[in-house]
Amino acid sequence: MNKLLFEISREGRIGYRFPENDVPDKALDDCIPENLQRKRELPLPEISEHELVRHYANLARRNFGVDFGFYPLGSCTMKYNPKINETTASNPAFSQNHPLQPEETIQGSLEVMYLLLKYLSELTGMKWGTLQPLAGAHGEFTGMQIFKAYFRDRGEHKRTKVLIPTSAHGTNPASAHLAGFEIIEIPADNRGLVSFEAIEPYLNDELAGIMLTNPNTLGLYEKEIMEISRGVHQAGGLLYYDGANMNAVMGKSRPGDMGFDVLHLNLHKTFSTPHGGGGPGSGPVLVQEALLPFLPVPDIGLQDEKFSWIWNRPKSIGKVSGFYGNFGVIVRALTYLMVMGKDGLTHASEMAVLNANYLRSQLNSLYEIPYGDMCKHEFVISAKKIKDDTDVSAIDIAKSLIDNNIHPPTIYFPLIVPEAMMFEPTETETKETLDDFIKVMKDIYKQAYANPEYIQNAPVHTEIGRADEVAAARHPKVSWAGGE
Amino acid sequence: MNKLLFEISREGRIGYRFPENDVPDKALDDCIPENLQRKRELPLPEISEHELVRHYANLARRNFGVDFGFYPLGSCTMKYNPKINETTASNPAFSQNHPLQPEETIQGSLEVMYLLLKYLSELTGMKWGTLQPLAGAHGEFTGMQIFKAYFRDRGEHKRTKVLIPTSAHGTNPASAHLAGFEIIEIPADNRGLVSFEAIEPYLNDELAGIMLTNPNTLGLYEKEIMEISRGVHQAGGLLYYDGANMNAVMGKSRPGDMGFDVLHLNLHKTFSTPHGGGGPGSGPVLVQEALLPFLPVPDIGLQDEKFSWIWNRPKSIGKVSGFYGNFGVIVRALTYLMVMGKDGLTHASEMAVLNANYLRSQLNSLYEIPYGDMCKHEFVISAKKIKDDTDVSAIDIAKSLIDNNIHPPTIYFPLIVPEAMMFEPTETETKETLDDFIKVMKDIYKQAYANPEYIQNAPVHTEIGRADEVAAARHPKVSWAGGE
Amino acid sequence: MAQNRKYSYVPHTSEDIDEMLASIGVSRIEDLFADIPQDVKFTEVLGLPDGKSEYEIEKFLQNLSEKNDRKLSFLGCGMYDHIIPAAVTAAASSPAFVTSYTPYQPEISQGMLQAIFEFQTMICQLTGLDVSNASLYDGHTAAAEAVSMAFQAKKKRKTVIVSEAVHPFTLSLLRTYFNEQDIQFRSLPLKGGKTDFSQLSSLLDDTTAAVFIQTPNIFGILEDLNGISELIHQNKSFFILSSNPMNFGMTKTPSEWGADIAVGDTQPFGLPANLGGPSVGYIAAVKNLLRKMPGRIVGETQDDRGQRAFVLTLQAREQHIKRGRATSNICTNQALAALTTSAYIALVGPMGLEEVNRQSMTKAHYLKEALLALKEVKDVPGPFAYEFTLDLGNRADDFIQRMLGKGFFAGVHLGALDSSLYGKVAVAVTEKRTKEEIDRYVEAAGEILKGDQLNE
């Protein structure tokens, strides 16, 4: 158990030495009026460099990452993050540029961004886009603002409704709401799919559009996608594609060809950039031709072999983040995309789907998989029957996986599956890893019936046991408050 | 427990992609005669990049380093290894040079080596030296060859005896022996020191010299050093200084001023370069003026602001390693030395000695410290009384420290102390760390008397328990032999 | 034994594939995609380059990077060129942090959870406010989240008052975020290089959810916020204060000014500018806004063995629970970058922050005085820390361009961000710049500006 930085702090300890000041000293009062000066003490930690390094080295030992084991966290595409991405991204000639440098001094970086946009457009079948959104949800919000700007431009002020399947990721409704849309939840049919039938009632002049992910969060390909997209378009609406699941269909099926007008991708999923304990990510947005005018500014232009920022976009929704996106993440994604190439990306999707279906076929006999008989890159188990039979729930199974050095799947999502467990193995896992995992899942199943308490008490091999989340929320302690 | 690389290997698995060959293909037989071609299969592992990364990431979790906790391994100076050293050493403009590049293309690297030699000479009070030796023992061997060349040059062929204290590190006699000298062991006196009296009988025309470290391996300053050096010199012999303990005396006492003729330093101890799980290190050798002609070739020269290799040294002992030393380690050491500067190095020695004496003074009441009443950078406890009383031995105490997340000291060395435990805290540890350690040592002491088996069964909190070293040596398995 | 070029990072041997297909019960990979309707199946070849070896792509990108050109930088305007200690970067590079995701499973995520808890604490310590979160995308979106919080907490109020001295990109972004018919922006105008607070009373009314101020403002000038919080609070509105947190090493902090919500970007704490990202948005607020906070929050609790444990908490605010009614849509944030900035703060400590501030301030004042001594130069006057603004009028672009030719990124022409700021050039000087560099800047500027005068 690590102490907190504040608990190892010692007054007067110096951690780092700066160069000596080499311009003539100047009194603080001569620079900054007294009433603008800080009076409060800063109660920040004072530690040595060695302590700093040890602190984080030991914290790191207490964290699981995909570099350490199987991490089939559904919807998150925890694939291997190639180390070469770190090499290219840490090149100081990329990483040390200021966003407001003159354009002629960042031609290489602009080309990186331009190429990535070009390749992503081709991969998704879209026209062009922006790299400005800083994560998937941010991309969704950007997309919804583009919807809005489009309808505003057309004077269609009545279009305020966005259809979102009940199985959608929480960010979809949150982003649409944030952008001022009214959300209509569309239930899945008994196949786990959105049927044309289900959306038909809403195909009217109040419809702004629909947000879908395909394959959907059950890992199933939306079979009626073309009917849906035709219907939405005929009703004057737009289609938004949540690209979180793009890893299933690269080179196999393009959102642009499915009729989507706007989409985001998660570079930190499909394109192998590391997840960083929760970020930074990157959520590029791509659009069809008709929506180009609404993209955030600045765009990147290429003329006479010179790249430049283009600010003059009168219909643009404006800025959605401070500068141009998480450039460090963008370099990594381009590296990956270019190493993989067209065949590599297609092959990645194929193997991702193969791995998922292999797991699915092996777990099928014991665990209930309520929807579909084939999946794409992920699938969802319901532990409901086990729970009813043994009182062992999805979270218990998840915790038991931890005891087997496997990161749990996404649980209790999508909401339409009771006791949901969503597994996404990704393509970079070996058959041996999958086989080990299958064995563990079978053992857990047996234990659940034979000795349910054993599973309910998991994990036992970890440094901490289950944490009291109710107490955490009831009496929130969200910052260190001294030695109390 | 990690599987071995060989155990995760799968035939046909590809871990890495090379660029496509872009010159016309050529048949193997057209290049290499058939009878020179390999016929044997190479049974090497076949794994994916993700597996490789995971393998080593998990191995790393199973290894303790000074980045993770207190590591008071005596004689090894496990101080903090500043991260800036890694930054400067990994600069490709340093790391990617070939040793046989034209001199004019490595002027920067030659200057690095030149500066380091210059600074080390000043710090030790010597004239000049070589960076070629690749570790401390290698430096000793180089030094002994310089002794030999010196006497050969003077035609003093009878000088074959080297005096070495019984407390010396094992590499001292091994290096002297390897260089063809006969070793005379000098016992410590009851102060734990080498007395002039003890060496006096050997001060004759068979004496080649003496190898000493000062402070010695008991952490004690050799009080009679000036008598000894005068005696040895008067008898026509030379003095070799094992610089492993230099961390105690920087800016406080210089081997050159003590009368030493040749010495080595361990850059991986005093100069903060990381120990790398056992290497690489670096063992520069420095000499007094009279011994300059015998240094290994090439030397580094500076003329008209141009650095060059100097090969023309007819009396040189020749080469002692392939090229010029562990350059990567040299860059790190120079970085450290320049960050520290003269005051910083002196202060480091002061604080190293303060830390050691603080520990010593706190442990003194419970543990027997057979020699000295003040120490330099390290000190040696004897667990003999505890062993006699409780049957808990030095190794048991060491293993019990492991259970407390502390790396054990060096044990059973120096050989002159029964049940020896040699502690070297270094200057980069905080008082809090020392206080925690003192508390653990006190608890262990109490436990040893109260519940000796508890200590004898340590460690229990580790992934493996005590290993059967006898079986390992009796039936050596030194490589993986398939699934047997 | 030619290598199959498709196999990048994919471990499957052809035997693996055969075995797996067989056990699934299909015969070809294509069968796994049979559920894709024929009319949306992609049957062409992607118009992307062929895959290449890592080595070739590394060379390619190295070559691209060499088309960039770095000069001596005096740029600020939201991103600052401070010294980044090697230990900070090293501490944050551990694969265990880098390759993990959001710490949903506390039992195997205490490392990241604790690091974020420490980040939250340090943001509270710096701002003097009570609560913070696990990070937001950047300082500009943090501004939007703060305004959004204010609107959520004051459901009936639809106006936000924004100083005209905030970063133009922040302003642009706020307009993107809050473009609803019923939301109104009111501008608190400029007076010289400062916000004209004399107008505040008249702008405040019962529709005002929040007042948004930035200090140091876009000109680098430190706003005098004396009495401002009282005005705002009398009106039951929220006081949102945006700041470069590096300045807290020396200047008054949000709690001292009475702010309810503090936002900004922690990039100056150990992150390279990286053409604008990743950086980290911070947000801190008074205690009673805790349940309105956006994004992840880490809290302290106990495990079932009675040990201290950290967990994601108050998730009922978040999109995965609340969906359309969440306090924010943020999911993935900037965790690793937040960890990096915590490590920076912890390493340099309060004394280090003071040192950085003192040096940056001293050097910035040294430069400004030397430039003003050139006579040809006018400034936007006002007290500042380590960024100031010159008023070069028509010569601004030319000055920057010609300074570029002499090896300097001389400053940011604010007119490029907002045309109303035409002629104003913001110049930032950090502790990283040496006297020699600053003197060269002055010399170069002198040559350019004096030359100009002659030619005019």
Next chain:
Amino acid sequence: MAQNRKYSYVPHTSEDIDEMLASIGVSRIEDLFADIPQDVKFTEVLGLPDGKSEYEIEKFLQNLSEKNDRKLSFLGCGMYDHIIPAAVTAAASSPAFVTSYTPYQPEISQGMLQAIFEFQTMICQLTGLDVSNASLYDGHTAAAEAVSMAFQAKKKRKTVIVSEAVHPFTLSLLRTYFNEQDIQFRSLPLKGGKTDFSQLSSLLDDTTAAVFIQTPNIFGILEDLNGISELIHQNKSFFILSSNPMNFGMTKTPSEWGADIAVGDTQPFGLPANLGGPSVGYIAAVKNLLRKMPGRIVGETQDDRGQRAFVLTLQAREQHIKRGRATSNICTNQALAALTTSAYIALVGPMGLEEVNRQSMTKAHYLKEALLALKEVKDVPGPFAYEFTLDLGNRADDFIQRMLGKGFFAGVHLGALDSSLYGKVAVAVTEKRTKEEIDRYVEAAGEILKGDQLNE
């Protein structure tokens, strides 16, 4: 609040120092050095620079490094410019490996111990021999350790026969190591670019402890060792074979040639040249030489819970136990670099090694043929893998110098290593070189050499 410049990396506050001194029972730091006799106390000020900030030293070293100049490299001669996969460097950079020392304590060192056990195994797999160790300093000192083993195993024999085609630095080093009166070196002479084995029988006698051969030899030429081991073994001497192990991807391995001891340097496996170090000496031997092996050896055993465990073993050979009678004096070795090379071998695998060899070979042959087509160029003939030698006579230095001007490290003038090799230039071509680069080399060489001819 000026920083105390002495405090680099030292955590002590002045209160700490006071408390500790008090508890020791002295009043000043100086008292802790009271045991140093007055006449050896250093009382002056060290003639070293003042301490500086990391940032300044980093800049200083960056500037120094820019005095170096990298060209397109065709250098070999013991160090080769192969592609280094990013994953290899990353795998070996873990602080847990970097900041540990020799794994004396198996309970907290299984990571390094297993990694070394794997290294040993891969060296055995590559050479075909039975046993190996945890690494030696470099390939050249490994040669000396091998000869030393032979002398120890054949106590009465005092002669070693060494081919004249071994690396001159190896030879120089062997002469440094074994300069005793009673030890004799006998030379196995050259015949063209190969060792003249017809002389071997006459040199072998009952004083011969070992025969030392290198293949590929200093000219890059693959020695034909057919029948050699039989000759040597009939004489009860040891056959020591030194090789660049990269070649084992394609050419006959030590066990196939019947060698007793194999040595060399694993630098080609993932290590940058680093001006010559760190690299890694490997040594492998037949089983019955195990107890004569130098340095650390890791062995497999079991712990007291019955689990597999790795430990340092056979320590009775080593200096810390045997002292003067140890098999070698080596203590610190090249562990981390050895781990790096294991990671390389494991990542590229047997197919990768073949690929590297096939490409390097093809490209080297492509270059050599193109150069020989220039007519002006003679070579040292013989079969080779990816390094060959040109015989440029008097033009060697000038050629290298002028190629440098055109952007190439064109080769190593062997005459600089050993004057008897004057005029011979060794040229290495790895998989890293592209056709375009090689073609440029040929063009440049053509210009220089043809020009020469005209001027002669």
